[in-house]
Amino acid sequence: MGIWGIRPFENDSGVDWFTELEEETSFSQIRRKIEEVVTDDYLEADLVGEAFASIAIVVAIRANEERLLPDFEKSSLSDLRNLFLQKIDSNVESLIEDAFSIMRRSEDNEFYELLDEENLVEDWIDYLDALQEKFNG
16 A cells, blocks of 8 residues: 555545545445444554545535545535535544544554654644544534
8 A cells, every 4th residue: 555645545545445435425335434443453554544534534524625535526525515414423423533543543553554654653643633623623
């Protein structure tokens, strides 16, 4: 997996997942990607990359922040808001809060290790903090 920055769509997994989501447009898929990072003991880079992108999508929908997302090819933030805004309930909020904590851990986290190799961990943690603050709005 390639990582070239700290944002959710600056890694292969995040970009690939966004492309896949545009094809399927399913909130259950977004939720599943976040659940996987919460329930797995070892965090593979792809798993974290997809959960990170999924969380950014939820935050963008909730905060109406298009700049959190890459350019759309088939849909728009407005489309996603119309489809998914009502599905962001307290269960999803709790799941995302758990995911934020878990993604920050350094042990058994391949994504963290890749960021560390590029000296990007501190910037990524700062970005996660800002994203979480926006989520908590």
